[in-house]
Amino acid sequence: MRKQFDDSGSSAEAGARSGAAAGTKAQADWSRTPERSNMFALRVIAWIALTLGRRAARLLLVPISLYFLLMLPTPRRNIKRYLFRAIGPQAGWGDGYRLLHAFASTVLDRIYFLRGRMDLFDVRMSGNEPVEAEVDSGRGAFLMGAHVGSFEALGACRQHRPGHGTLRLAMLMFTDNAQRIVSVLNALALPELRPHVIPLGRPNSMLALRDWLDAGGLGGLLADRTLPAAEDAPVQQRGNSITLPFLGHPATFNDGPFRLAALLRRKVFFMSGMYVGGNRYDVRFEPLADFSERPADAAERERLIREALEAYVGRLESLCRAYPYNWFNFHDFWLEDAR
Numbered sequence: 446m447r448k449q450f451d452d453s454g455s456s457a458e459a460g461a462r463s464g465a466a467a468g469t470k471a472q473a474d475w476s477r478t479p480e481r482s483n484m485f486a487l488r489v490i491a492w493i494a495l496t497l498g499r500r501a502a503r504l505l506l507v508p509i510s511l512y513f514l515l516m517l518p519t520p521r522r523n524i525k526r527y528l529f530r531a532i533g534p535q536a537g538w539g540d541g542y543r544l545l546h547a548f549a550s551t552v553l554d555r556i557y558f559l560r561g562r563m564d565l566f567d568v569r570m571s572g573n574e575p576v577e578a579e580v581d582s583g584r585g586a587f588l589m590g591a592h593v594g595s596f597e598a599l600g601a602c603r604q605h606r607p608g609h610g611t612l613r614l615a616m617l618m619f620t621d622n623a624q625r626i627v628s629v630l631n632a633l634a635l636p637e638l639r640p641h642v643i644p645l646g647r648p649n650s651m652l653a654l655r656d657w658l659d660a661g662g663l664g665g666l667l668a669d670r671t672l673p674a675a676e677d678a679p680v681q682q683r684g685n686s687i688t689l690p691f692l693g694h695p696a697t698f699n700d701g702p703f704r705l706a707a708l709l710r711r712k713v714f715f716m717s718g719m720y721v722g723g724n725r726y727d728v729r730f731e732p733l734a735d736f737s738e739r740p741a742d743a744a745e746r747e748r749l750i751r752e753a754l755e756a757y758v759g760r761l762e763s764l765c766r767a768y769p770y771n772w773f774n775f776h777d778f779w780l781e782d783a784r
Contacts, residue, residue, distance in 0.1 A: 448537045450525045491633055494556045499565055499724075502553055510545040514538070520775040527778070530692035531769040540770070547770045551595040551720050558597040559634035565724060568598060572730035576663070576714050580612060585658030587706045588614070588716040589733060591669040591761050593771045598718030598726040599665070613662040615641040617654060619670075655709055665716070668702040669761060669774065687751075689758050692765060696758075696779055703753045707736040707746055713753060715760050719768045733757060 494502040514521060524544060528536035557565050579586040590596050599614060631639055643653045643664075654664050684701025691698075706713045713734040719727045734753035740746040765772050777783065 448539070449535070450521075450528075450537060450541065490553070491556055494553060495560070495633075499553070499557060503550070506546055506549040506553065509549050510542055513545050514541050523775050523777055526781065527692075527765075527772055527774070528769065530694060531765045531772065544770045544772065547720050547722075548773050551597075551773075554595065554720075555597045556633055558595075559638050559640075561635050561638055566598075567723075567725045568728055569726070570728045570730075572714075573728075575732060576730050577612070579712055580661055580663060583661045584737070585660070585662050585664065585711060587658075587702075587711050587713040588663055588665045588730075589668045589702060589713055589757055590665060590716045590718075591667055591764075592773045593669075593761070593764055594717055594719040594768065595726060596665065596667065596716070596718060598720075598728050599716065611637075613641070613657075613660075614665055615643050615654065615657045615662055616665045617643045617645060617650065618667065619645040651705065651708075654705075658709060658711060664711075666702045668757060669698070687754060689755060691758055691762055694779055698754060698758055700750050700754045703734065703736075703750045703757075706734065706753075707740075707750055710737050710739065712737055715757065717760075717764055719764065719771050721768075731760065733760070 490502065490505060493505065521541065524541050525536070528540050528544065532540060554566070576586060576588070588599075596616075634640070641657075641662075643650055643657070658664055684699045684704050686697050686699055688695045688697055690696075703713065712732070713736065715731045715733045717727075717729055719729075721727055733756055734749065736749065736753075740749060
């Protein structure tokens with residue numbers, strides 16, 4: 446029998462949603478949360494991982510996971526809310542620990558993925574052939590992921606493909622609140638595996654991504670978080686905030702990533718690298734939307750964008766139910782504190 450969470454941060458599920466602008470601002474609080482990582486600790490963990498090996502480094506995950514579970518009440522409250530919806534009201538402290546341990550495992554494994562140590566893992570891929578075909582055609586494509594599992598597990602299919610070269614991936618991401626860990630991981634990565642990042646919130650982000658796609662590259666976005674959009678923000682941040690059912694409750698999503706894909710007229714694939722436990726990752730690709738053809742009119746474009754967003758949310762919900770310990774959003778995703 447699970448011991449249930451005993452946390453004073455529980456809140457009622459009833460209540461009207463805030464307006465779209467207020468909801469977007471509240472959901473974007475994660476982007477202003479300072480990173481908790483300690484540079485010295487990160488370097489020590491990386492040294493242990495590369496010197497003593499993965500088995501020894503994984504021993505550190507137990508105290509790290511317990512620390513975050515016991516000492517940080519706000520993330521714990523948000524983890525509790527999520528688990529109640531993905532698993533049910535029987536979710537307890539053990540489930541919270543399993544989720545944090547899975548998160549810590551994927552962060553540790555990033556070191557090995559970036560060092561090209563795919564021999565340490567059992568990575569099983571499915572659905573990658575259409576993505577590779579789009580890349581080989583020279584058009585490039587979008588990979589829409591989420592903060593579930595490990596996007597770095599994509600390294601399994603970035604390796605050399607006989608006769609076809611290497612898949613090239615650029616991540617369009619917000620880096621301001623994770624500069625320390627990004628800098629450490631970049632320093633550890635092999636030059637050919639170092640992720641190419643196109644930062645969000647920069648005036649030339651869209652142009653840089655367009656050029657990358659035109660050269661046959663892949664553009665990766667994690668589309669389950671919303672950033673506040675200023676009047677002069679680039680197009681990928683000027684989407685609409687749309688409330689959709691997610692795990693049985695209304696949640697705010699932004700259609701900006703899909704508007705960007707429609708503007709650049711590319712195909713979109715859903716990508717997930719789910720951590721199954723131990724050294725196992727399941728990497729899957731699924732067709733999500735095809736914006737390569739110009740729509741007949743503005744109404745048709747809006748319909749296609751809305752359908753793509755709804756399909757994305759549906760796939761994300763299915764993953765959260767099938768792999769409940771792979772959800773790594775620890776902020777107020779459903780805007781309950783905002784209410």
